[in-house]
Amino acid sequence: MCAKRLGRATLELERRPGVLASASAVGKKEGEGPLKRSFDYVCPDAYFGEKSWERAESAMLRKCLLLACGKAGLAPEGLDFILSGDLLNQCAGSAYALRDSGAPYLGLYGACSTMAEALLLASLIIDGGGAEKVAALTSSHFCSAERQFRYPLEYGSLRAPASQWTVTGAGAVILATDAPGPYITCVTSGRIVDLGVTDSANMGAAMAPAACDTLERHFAETGRAPDYYDAVITGDLGETGSRLLRELLSLDGVELGARHFDCGAMIYDAERQGVCSGGSGCGCSASVLAGYALDNMRSGGWRRVLFAATGALMSPTSSQQGESIPGICHAVALETEVD
Amino acid sequence: MCAKRLGRATLELERRPGVLASASAVGKKEGEGPLKRSFDYVCPDAYFGEKSWERAESAMLRKCLLLACGKAGLAPEGLDFILSGDLLNQCAGSAYALRDSGAPYLGLYGACSTMAEALLLASLIIDGGGAEKVAALTSSHFCSAERQFRYPLEYGSLRAPASQWTVTGAGAVILATDAPGPYITCVTSGRIVDLGVTDSANMGAAMAPAACDTLERHFAETGRAPDYYDAVITGDLGETGSRLLRELLSLDGVELGARHFDCGAMIYDAERQGVCSGGSGCGCSASVLAGYALDNMRSGGWRRVLFAATGALMSPTSSQQGESIPGICHAVALETEVD
DSSP: OOOOEOOOEEOOOOOOOEEEEEEEETTTTTSSSSGGGGOOOEEESSSTOOHHHHHOOOHHHHHHHHHHHHHHHHOGGGEEEEOOOOOGGHHHHHHHTTTTOOOEEEOOOGGGGHHHHHHHHHHHHHHTTOOOOEEEEEEOOOOOHHHHHHGGGGGOOHHHHHHHEEEEEEEEEEEETTSSEEEEEEOOOOOOBBBOOOOTOHHHHHHHHHEEEEHHHHHHHHHHGGGSSSEESSSHHHHHHHHHHHHHHTTTEEEOGGGGGEHHHSSSSSHHHTTTTEEHHHHHHHHHHIIIIIIHHHHOOOEEEEEEEEEEEEHHHHHTTTOOEEEEEEEEEEHHHHH | OOOOOSSEEEESSSSSOEEEEEEEOOOOOOOTTGGGGGEEESSSSSTTTTTSSHHHHHHHHHHHHHHHHHTTTTGGGGGGGEEESSSGGGGHHHHHHHHTTTEEEBBBGGGGHHHHHHHHHHEEEEEETSEEEEEEEEOOOOHHHHHHHHHHHHGGOOOTTTTTTTOOOEEEEEEETOOOEEEEEEOOOOOOOOOOOOTTTTTHHHHHHHHHHHHHHHHHHOOOOOOGGGGEEESSOOOHHHHHHHHHHTTTTTGGGGGEEEEHSSSHHHHHOOTTTTEESSHHHHIIIIIIHHHHHTTTSSSSEEEEEEEEEEOOHHHTTTOOOOOOEEEEEEEEEOO
16 A cells, blocks of 8 residues: 545555654754753764864764664665755755765755655655655754855844744654654645745744645645644744744634644743744754654654644845745654554 | 565666656757757747846746646646756755745755656655656756856856856656656666766766766666667766766676767757857756657657766855765666556
8 A cells, every 4th residue: 555645735654654763963052952952962063073064064964864873773875765955055965964875865955844855755755665764864054054044154243033043953864664653644745835025034934824834734634633733843933933823823713722832942942042033944843853852752742743844945046136935844744653 | 556676776666657748948059959849948048038047047947847737738736746956056946936836846956867856756756656746847047057156157267178068948747647658667766976076167077977876776776788778868977977977887897889868968069059068957957858858759769768867966165165076866767668
């Protein structure tokens, strides 16, 4: 049996690919935040032993994959596919991290939704019989992102209240047949949603409509209400975007209530750590999922989680040319018990 | 039945996803080249009705998808997935081209291997029962690539003999169950190969080892000799890279001979059009496949084609930091007759 289509966007998986292992690696600031105990590796500086921030990002992602592979008891070349992507131009963070892996490599670009996109594709490939072990991973680095997307760090620019702090972090999840779980039971793939937001210092607002679209489609197509889940975890909407998402859903009669968590709002202590609206970046949702969320599922705290990572698909060039910011959100349902 | 693994890299597809429709859209220079009759749309200028080259690239890609959808008799929102990516930072060409498509969107980054990566993933998703109709598409634009990767166009820099000319072009292929064909019968996914080439004016040399790796794995894992195919089409190695590929294969006893075609070497008349080693860019192999190659298969000229698009996974930043250029190559086998 293979995947079963529940609606235009949602597929129910038959083979239930499960989490064989997961790992996270983060920077110093993330290691001082509320989730510090959940990360496998915290680097004491921004360099991860390298000479540039871009190389540091690759080193962090490589380390994260090796940690996950170690827990799974396999070498990277034993993976049937590696699915990865990042925010750096030409996704160079992933390419250099994985160039010696020896495994089939499929590069993705989903901006900060990459972890969900990678899990979605990995699940579909495994469910279709095309692979037994697939790694889904991604990273972001505050320093490499800041100078690529915003200003030179030395410039010391002021930050807008709705702005977010790019997480220095990586997360890797290895999915497999015959894994101990949790299992991916269904996936909802997002379409691009652009309501005309142009403020690149307010990504949460640009991405919230896409999250709303995907979550509503997920609930409608699966017939599940939000309370089917113990937690609905969005990627990196931050405080501002999370509030907007709940408002948008509420207008359509969908109430997430206290089961809504946002990785961007969870990873830092916003006030103490001075991150304005919260964390962002591919590594935000990836490191929170691979660490805190999966730990909580394994320990029995959560049995059913909907992981919905969000991405903003603009570039500095498109913003300079006056374009608005297209958002996207993919969702995967993780469950500890399956029928 | 679902995909069957023939080896570490190669999967045989059981449902044989077929080509429902394909389309190509290119710029003026490509429309004056040897393959001019095979393109569906040739724009008389570089702008495709837009005000910037980046917007032009998106307009070209959108037009290409609409042409393919028109031939398939469906609207973009009728697609189960759209898989696309491009060379622009943050793959913005694809995001803006497809933001109004209404279909589930999965962004890819495979540099110039994107068309093969998209076809590979589309085939696996369809084969696994996750979709019935999937569009695989990509684009590149000489002007947007030149200013992002090399120099401002106004600078008029001299070109090195081994350099390639980024194709202004897009190609889209819609795969489906119950399509008239040709069919994708098996796929070989590439791993990253980096032999230390650092000359970004010689991408062919950087990508040839990856093409060699994937082709050799394909032949070994399928048990097919090169003469199983009427044509082995590489993506955009150009004249220099093609020669290197044939030399590398020859050292291992694999002779492609006259059945080797390279999209980069085919799309321009190198001498008359002044393109040095040939064409490159995601749109190079995509437009040649979607046009010339599939036309030739439909008319009976070729019955079996191995399409192996190559990508160079570096970025301007990685090159500035002294990194060598990692290459990748994915291959898909297209056949008009299946058992």
